[in-house]
Amino acid sequence: MPTLVTRTTRAPAPARPVGRSEARVDERVRLDRPHLGGSELVRAFVEDTSGLAHALEATPPSPRLGLRIADRSSLIALGFALESVERRENSLHKIDTLLGVLHRFRAGLAAEAELNAERELDAAMRQQTLDIARLAL
Secondary structure, eight states, X not given: OOOOOOOOOOOOOOOOOTTOOOEEEEEEEEOSOGGGOOOOEEEEEEEOOTTSOOTTSSSOOOOOEEEEEEOSSOEEXXXXXXXXXXXXXXXXXXXXXXXXXXXXXXXXXXXXXHHHHHHHHHHHHHHHHHHHHHHHO
């Protein structure tokens, strides 16, 4: 029996300048199911600076960070910073807040989707009852 496997393919990463590190997170994900053909996407990038030397520098290397959410007409690019305790805490707070809102939004959306499905079923049953009544006349 054949098995359906979904694979995500990425274009090869551009060459990095000497001394640059790899990525901890490097994702470009389409949000719509493939057969719906939407253009909504999320792009997330967190550079891994663990391999960069910084013992002699006054400040540690600052990783490249990016989180973008886009559709055909809009782009949301959220900024994050790690240069101080306050900025690190704020960056983590932003993500935690966003995750919380997304979880609550999903719960509300799921409840409305279920209600919508029930209403569609009720409407179909009412229509079937009307069709049977018309045939009886």
